[in-house]
Amino acid sequence: MKTVFFDVDTQLDFLYPAGALYVPGAETIVKTLAELTNFAAANGIQIVSTMDAHAEDDPEFKTWKPHCVVGTTGQQKAAVTLLNRRSVLGSDGDSKHAPQIIVEKQTIDCFSNPNLSPLLEHLKADRFVVYGVATEVCVQCAAFGLLKTGAQVELVSDAIKSLSEAAERDMIERFQALGGLTVKRGDVLA
Numbered sequence: 001m002k003t004v005f006f007d008v009d010t011q012l013d014f015l016y017p018a019g020a021l022y023v024p025g026a027e028t029i030v031k032t033l034a035e036l037t038n039f040a041a042a043n044g045i046q047i048v049s050t051m052d053a054h055a056e057d058d059p060e061f062k063t064w065k066p067h068c069v070v071g072t073t074g075q076q077k078a079a080v081t082l083l084n085r086r087s088v089l090g091s092d093g094d095s096k097h098a099p100q101i102i103v104e105k106q107t108i109d110c111f112s113n114p115n116l117s118p119l120l121e122h123l124k125a126d127r128f129v130v131y132g133v134a135t136e137v138c139v140q141c142a143a144f145g146l147l148k149t150g151a152q153v154e155l156v157s158d159a160i161k162s163l164s165e166a167a168e169r170d171m172i173e174r175f176q177a178l179g180g181l182t183v184k185r186g187d188v189l190a
Contacts, residue, residue: 004125005040006146007033007049008110008132008139010081013067013074015133020074021067023133026161032185033159034080036131039189041083046099046123049086050132050142051077053104060107077102089115109141120149127152129188131159136167140175147178154181156188 010033013019015026040047052068053075054060068075086100105113128146130153132139139160146153155175162168172182 001126001152002124003045003127003129004123005036005045005047006128006130006132006142007037007047007081008130008142009050009052009134010078010132011051011068011074012076012078013052013072015078019067021065023161023163026133029131029133029159029161030078030080032156033078033131035185035189036129036156036159037081037083041099044099046125047083047101048119048123049077049081049100049102050110050138051075051088051102051104052106054106058106089113089119108138109145110138111141111145120146125149125151127154129154129156129183131156133161135160135162136164136171140171143175143180144178147175147180152181153179154183154188156185157182158185 013021014023015030016022053070054068056069083100085098086102087098088102088104103110103113103116110116128151130139130143130146143153143155176182
């Protein structure tokens with residue numbers, strides 16, 4: 001079974017209290033994010049990471065306060081979620097194969113990058129392991145989109161954080177109703 005880890009928006013603006021769009025408590029999952037990244041690296045597991053890459057006047061800022069503006073510190077991924085060998089897949093499709101492929105996006109839905117679906121077809125994963133922030137926003141878009149591939153999709157429940165616990169519970173219930181699985185970090189690292 002070919003597994004791909006799917007790391008959603010583990011960027012400084014979301015993970016830490018000083019971030020522009022901080023997800024409360026997200027800093028508590030950073031150690032788990034590091035463990036997942038290190039496990040993938042040690043076991044040759046492909047990581048696909050999504051990353052907000054906004055312009056200063058991005059239309060998304062009509063809904064969400066400005067965050068992850070290209071070139072700012074807050075837009076950077078947490079160092080513990082990065083592999084030494086990585087490539088960036090922008091909306092122009094320019095990318096080289098690497099153990100970690102970073103998919104840039106300008107909306108909450110990673111599938112808005114027209115090159116993500118062809119990348120997933122190329123990777124031919126049987127299983128996606130999903131984690132990151134925020135559960136009921138960008139993680140939801142990624143998890144539900146990945147379910148449409150027909151692959152097994154697992155959400156690492158102790159490696160996600162939400163803006164609302166009620167919204168997170170609702171998202172997880174809908175995810176499970178569609179065939180998604182919830183697992184713990186220990187299940188993935190075993």
